[in-house]
Amino acid sequence: MGGALTKTSRKGPRLVALFLLGCLFFTYPMLALFNVRATLLGIPLLYAYLFGAWALLILLVAAVMERRE
Numbered sequence: 001m002g003g004a005l006t007k008t009s010r011k012g013p014r015l016v017a018l019f020l021l022g023c024l025f026f027t028y029p030m031l032a033l034f035n036v037r038a039t040l041l042g043i044p045l046l047y048a049y050l051f052g053a054w055a056l057l058i059l060l061v062a063a064v065m066e067r068r069e
Contacts (some may be wrong), residue, residue: 014064018057025053 015042024030041048
């Protein structure tokens with residue numbers, strides 16, 4: 001009405017994309033790839049993958065939320 005331009009936020013679509021990436025990371029086919037009798041620095045590979053994927057998602061969400069528009 002007043003002619004003011006509204007700036008659309010890109011955070012929403014990026015967060016949805018990260019949610020879908022998280023769904024991909026934690027579905028059975030991906031988990032089955034790492035469910036083997038191997039270790040990474042003494043940690044079972046599946047546990048290392050779960051921790052690494054979770055940490056990566058947290059870092060990506062933090063980067064999206066802290067980014068100035």
